[in-house]
Every structure is written in structure tokens, then in C-alpha cells.
Amino acid sequence: MSQSRAVPMVPFLSRCNMALRRVLALAAALGRRSCCSKPSLPPDFVEALRTVVGAPNVSTATAVREQHGHDESMHPCAPPDVVVWPQAVEQVQELAALCHRSRVPMVPFGTGTGLEGGVNAVQGGVCFDLSRMDAIAELSLEDFSVAVEPGVTHKALNKHLRGTGLWFPVVPAVSMWEWTPSPPASPAHPLLADPGADASLCGMAATGASGTNAVRYGAMRPNVLNLRVVLPDGRLLHTAGPGRHPRKRAAGYDLTSLFVGSEGTLGFLTQATLRLHPLPEASAVTIASFPSVGAAVACTVQVLQAAVPVARIEFLDEVMADACSRFSEMGLPVAATLLLELHGSQRSLAEQQQQTEEIVHQNGGSSVAWAEGQEERERLWSMRHNAWYAALALRPGCQGYSTDVCVPISRLPDVVVETKQDLQASNITGPMVGHVGDGNFHCILVFNSQDPEEAQRIHAFTERLGRRALAAGGTCTGEHGVGLGKRTLLQEELGPEGLDTLRSIKAALDPHNLMNPGKVL
């Protein structure tokens, strides 16, 4: 394939190859300025920003802007014109009003751990880095609720909750760029010491994130009780009314659910009131190998049908199981594999374990050994959370790209098998890992970003995977969001009436298209 067809390479450029990224970003920025004749910031605009938040909390330095111009995806860096660090919601309001008056684009930024280019400032403007707003407030153990600002990550919250008997169970599965195992001698509840990715809880609300526990505890949406939102013109909205956190409401349209998953395109989420859950008395983890994908999925369906209150059911295809096994030195069979976690009281756990074992065996699964101690538990979950690195280790020196789809569970075996055939026919390394209880899975595509032909193949594959999920009655994204990368697939998923409806809502709440422009729609 000739170099003239190299355009699709761009989305998959190595994040690690920062020098190349910066050159491209600069070119893109220059190109944007010259081609799109986007006006530069008004005179004295940056000075006005400084007046609001103080000079040390405003930066136009190239390195800072570039650092804020990308997330953990492969989308090319698109730096904002300026980065601001508001310290309080009133400052966010003043800054937004300033931008609104001057029609300057605004991009919210939390921890930058998104996976679909949600923070890339494709039309420049002001990046609002909200990480310094990190208050945890209004913790109520009786109401099972707490309010967090954008600088609070789920790890920070769960650390804060130690000793209360409560936790926030929505945990992203894995971060590509950061992974911190819990301290070896942690005295906390094993679930609070869970290894895994870290992300801003408000950012997780913004993208509608979920993760491994969603099958039991739900994704972000049902776990957000209220959002304090700064609207594009600087006004303050509380989606469930100011200071409210009832467990349920039937009062007017559900603004909370509308802003969850809006990916920063409707306003700034400056505080999220979250629903907490009681920590289970005990938990148990096991791993089982199956003769086929179908058998692993059938096992999952039967566990759910039997009303076993399973907390996590993670699927690894045989390529991923093998890669993880070798990376984490586990000695697992090369087979479709399930990692199951049960939560409950000590006594109920024993019954759940027995039911699970029976269903595993009925589906031809391997014998089940339960890891109940924290060390053994962490060893299994570390293996799962190291899936990204295990995948990369399949092709040393190559890059990774994680894509996500979600299908009705009945269609999962077919979709997985077809996807495996597609991977083989396309000569792509793409181990699969997924939250099988929800029908949600990821392909971790490992490829040589320096090879435009391979990048093109990866790009075409991800489009086919999205369309395969749509054809199976599923969605192009179960938890990563649309961002920059899945806008075309979203059109196909919703159809013209759906997209028109989204556009109407966007136009109604952000008529000047200032909030994170170019994303989702």
C-alpha cells in the first residue's frame, strides 16, 4: 500500500513516540489555524483568565498544552490554546462565562485517562484542568452517599471510605499507562485494596464508564445521584436540584442520566454525588478454563439465570489467557477462560461457590480452586489487570490500541468467534478480554504503528468489529464512549432520528457549540 494512503495511520500512532506526536500535533494545530481560519484567542483573553484564577493557574506553555491535548487513546495530540486550573466551582463559572462571551471552545480535563480522544482540543480553546478541585464532601453512612469533585479518583475515594464499611464499586478495568499494585501489607478490606486503573470519578461519570463490577453493582449512571454542572454560559445546574440526594426521583426529565455519558459536550461536571454500597463480608475469586467460547458464555448465562449474585465475570479468550498466563507466570491452559468473583457473607459465599462450581462443571469447565486470601486474590486480579501489558508482550516493540463493543450476551459467542476469524484473516494480533456478564468485550490490538499498511488494517478491523456488534443488536461502545473515534459508528447505531435527537439536545443546551466541540456528534 502506497504512502499516499497513509492517513488512517494517524489515529494509531504510538503514544510513547512523543516526539513524533508533538511534531504531528504542531502540524495539525498549524494546519487548523491556516485551513479552518479558526480565530485565535481574543486580545487580553488569557489575561482575563489569569484575573479569575491567578497567573500561576493559567499556562500557555507548549509542553503543558500538549500534555493536555490527548488522553490514553491513539488519537493525535490536539493541544488547547491555554490550560487553566480552577480551584473552586465559582471560578469554573467565571471562566466559562468568559469563554462563552468570547465564543472560545472549552474542554474539561480530569485525569486524561480516557480511551476515545475525549479531551483532545480539536478546535483549540481553553482546557479546564479540574484536578485541583479534589474535595470529598457530604459523606453519609446512613444515606450511602458522598459528593466528590473532579480531582477525586475512585482509588482516593475508596481510600477515604476505609473503615466505614462502604465502598464505591465502579472500577475501570485497566489503565494502559498507570498501574499501581496495592501495598503488600494493606490492612484494608481486600476490595478496597483492589489493583486496577485510576480515574477521576467525575470523568468516569462524563464518559459513562463501568468496569468489572458492573454486572453486580451497575455502571456509573445508576450510581450517580446528583451532578453539579457548570453550563456553557457559566450558570450552575444541579441535575437533581441543589443539595439533594434521594435514592430515587420521578420529578421531571432525568438530567443526571443525561449528563452522565455526555463526554463534556453539555457542561462541566464539577461535583458528583455518588451512591455507595456496603462492603461484602467476604469475597472469593476463581479461574476456570472451558472447551470453547460458547461453553464459557453458556456458563455465564447459567450463573446469572441461577441468580448467583456474581460480582464479576471476566472472559479471556485463549490468546489472552495464554498471554496473561505467561506474563504473570500462572501456568494456565491455553483456553477460553473465566475469572469469577463472588461477594457475600461467609456462609452465603459457600453456597454461591458450590452453585458456581456445579455450573462450571456442567459446561465442561476445569476444576475450580478458590482464592480467598488477599495475596492469592490479588495475584489473580493482577493477572487480569496486567492484560494490557501481557498483550503488548506478544509483540515486543509494538503498540497497543484497546477497542470496546457490547452485545446481547446470547450473541456473544458468535460475535467473538467471527471476530477471531476476522483477526486471523486480517493477520492482526488482538487478544480479547471482556466483562462477559454484560456482553461487553475489548480487543487489545497490538500492531506496529510505523507500518501504515498495518495501521490501516487495524483501523478497518475496528470499524468491522463495531459494525459486527451493531448487526448483533449491540452497541459500538459499552464503556469507552464515542469521543472522536466512534462518531461514524454512533450514526449507524442510532440512525438519523436518533442522531437528530442528540443534535437537538446539544443545540438546546450548548447553542454555540462551545463545550468540547467535535466530540460525540
Place this chain on the structure above:
Amino acid sequence: MSQSRAVPMVPFLSRCNMALRRVLALAAALGRRSCCSKPSLPPDFVEALRTVVGAPNVSTATAVREQHGHDESMHPCAPPDVVVWPQAVEQVQELAALCHRSRVPMVPFGTGTGLEGGVNAVQGGVCFDLSRMDAIAELSLEDFSVAVEPGVTHKALNKHLRGTGLWFPVVPAVSMWEWTPSPPASPAHPLLADPGADASLCGMAATGASGTNAVRYGAMRPNVLNLRVVLPDGRLLHTAGPGRHPRKRAAGYDLTSLFVGSEGTLGFLTQATLRLHPLPEASAVTIASFPSVGAAVACTVQVLQAAVPVARIEFLDEVMADACSRFSEMGLPVAATLLLELHGSQRSLAEQQQQTEEIVHQNGGSSVAWAEGQEERERLWSMRHNAWYAALALRPGCQGYSTDVCVPISRLPDVVVETKQDLQASNITGPMVGHVGDGNFHCILVFNSQDPEEAQRIHAFTERLGRRALAAGGTCTGEHGVGLGKRTLLQEELGPEGLDTLRSIKAALDPHNLMNPGKVL
């Protein structure tokens, strides 16, 4: 109080006093025509409706229009100009397009069992009675999903699900006007034979209903996977895309959650794809009396904190407990009372029961006897579902009005105690019953609708109750919706920015204000 202040009487007129209602409705309709100079239907408009659905499916008969001009609330009947019975979604689309072209208001009608005047045609127009669209389709036992049209009630669905091992657990607590106990020798699972109100599932989605099981299974919103909506101009929208039912999505704004609870003001819900749940192997019900409201609520909080997966926790204040006890001949103490239901496997149930008993006793609750047989189980739930009639029996010949609020559970004891003091000071009979696990409770206000002074006291009390819930960080409605009755309270709940946001969304999706005008906003 003089007759000149009799206006607030109107919302509380006896539904049973149909003759008076009709006179008032006629007067209201005439008044509307003369005062508001609302144009009558365009010439040949009714004929055009007949062309779409056939003459037998269109009616302008007074009795029919009046039957469709009210729900189960006390709001005065406001009949539509014409009632149509579409048989298929294409007909709904054609009819809506007709109305849209002629700018005629449209009001969706399911079973008419709402509680806040949601179906009252306050601006006349066309009532779409969707009850003849009653298909149950796309049942998938592996995906735990099914699609239902508006004519399908939750009882019809659960009957349809018999033998599958699945059920739809969102069940309204009580209907005022219809209550059918299950057949005595029903062979079905006890939960499928549950007595209780019946309502259209699409209607329940439209109002964001919940009920007694919500503490365990959630309200309608998290249990709806997709909605087939006819938009005000007749276009067809699938909120999660056509034919899709993944368990989770992160693709664009959550249109499903937006239309759930929109009370017919954004479009017609012509099909809902619902999430089903596995029937538990066993269930157990018990009832316990407590020394105070605070003790009953403390018991509830501790049960939730102990992660007992309780399915229902219903609260009855001592007035309600006494009324129910006498009405159903139960011999209960006159005390704050909890009705608890547990779901699980036989073995896990035993442990849940033991945990629950311990917590009940720790909070000074009475000794606990478990009703595990279906007959005993139904007896207890019949008592709860007869709460409406038990309340009415407190003042024979009087009328009832049920109002609902929801507060953070930590504030529930104070709010309940203050409300009881208010009832006493206002000389109002208003026993309380509630879904205490969610902080949601109802006052069943029993009053003489022929006494305008008392009606005025009832009206003032409900406004104070709503404001008390708001002051406690709660909502003016946890499950009944806003409809006609709580529009002022909604403004206070959301504040100007919240209401502006709702209005923007309404204007974006229904720019001519044709869908159920006068409701919510």
C-alpha cells in the same frame, strides 16, 4: 372558610362522584374554549383520523372522552376532543404526523392508572389510547430481555413469563381502583402471583414508576434497555438504536433515561425493551413492630449496611398499621411497623433471616415470624396492598388522595415525625406507608371532598409535605411523577437553571408544545 375560596377543592373532588366530575369537566372544557380561545379541531380532522385507523377506532362520544380525561388522581376530568385507538406503530406515526401538521395537542393513554393527572387533556386535542397495541415480543431468556407494547401490563408480562424462571420485578405498590388477588390455587412462583396494582409497563416507563421491589431491583429507569418512541412529528426513534438491547451502552446521550419519566411530554412510548431478572429460588416475608419511627428506620439502615440483599422493606406508621390490621383482621400492635421480604436460595435465605432477626431485635422490634408459604405470604402482602382501602375505612364515606415524596433515609425519621405533627395540627387523617429502603413514602389523605375548607387544608398540607421533603434534601415525588399537581414544587426542587434546562429540552424535542401540553413544565 367562605365558599369564595373553594377553588382548591377541585383537585380533590371525588372520583367516585362521577356525575359531579362530568359537570365540572364540561364546564372546564367550555371555559377553556371560551376563555383561552383555543381553536377547535380543523375541519375534516376527525375524518382524517378515521382514514388512518378506521372509523371504529375513533370516538368523539362524550362518555368515551370523559373516561379518557382523567387518571386515578383527584385532578378534575379534562376530556380530549377525540380518542383514537391505533393498532400499530405505523398508525401512531401517521396520526402524530396529522396532529403535528394541524398543531393539535396529543395525549398518550395507557391504562389511566396514573396519580398526578398525567393523561388529563387540559388543552384538549387527541387522546391516543395505546391499550390495543399489546404485543409481547423478542423474549430472550439468555439476554434477560423482552419487548412490550403499551397495552401490556406488568401482570400480563409476568403471566407470560411463567415457566421461564424470569420475571419483571418493578411492581406498582397499589392501585386505588383495581385490585385483583391471584387465584387461590395458582401453580406459579409466588412472586408471579403477587397481588398488587396493574399498570401499563410503557406507562410505568413514562412516569418513572418504581414500587416495593425497587430497593433490590431498581425502579423503571435501570430496567429499560430501549424504547421505541414516536416523536411529535411522527418520526420513529429507537432510544438505543433500532433492534438493540445490550445491557449497557456508552454511545451518546442516554435517550432511554431521558424518555423514561418524561410523562408523555416528549413523544409516545410505543414499545419498551425491558430487563428481566431471575426468579429467586425462595422468598420469605415477615412483619415487625417497633417502638418508634426512628427505630424502624434505624433497623432499615442497618439491614442495608449489613448487605442483606433485602427485596422489600415497607414501612407503615402506627395509624396505617392499625388501620391495615383492623381492615385485614391481623391483630397487629398499634406501632411503627416494617414488612420485610427476602429473596434468595433456600440456604442463603436462612442466613438472611437470621441477620434480619438480629437487627430487628437490636432496634427493639417485636419477635419475628416468617411467612414462607404462599397463603401466609399473600395474606401479608394483601394487607399491604389493601392499605388504600384500610385508610378509607378510617372515615367511611370520605375520599382518598395519595401523595408521595422521597428523602434521604437519614432524614426520614424527622420528616415522618414532623409530618405526623403537621397532620395532627391540621386535623387531617393521613396514614403513612412507604418504601422505606428508598426513603420514599406516601400519605393517604382521607377527607370529605364536599367540605371545601377541609379540601383546602389537604391542599395546603400536601404543599407543605413537598416542601418539607425538599428542605430535607429530597424530592417532591419519588415515583408518582409531576403531572399537573407538582409543577410548582418541581420549580422549587430544581431551581431556575434546572427548570430552564428542562424547558430547553422540551422546546428542542417538541417545539410546538403538542405532546401532553401543560404537564411537568
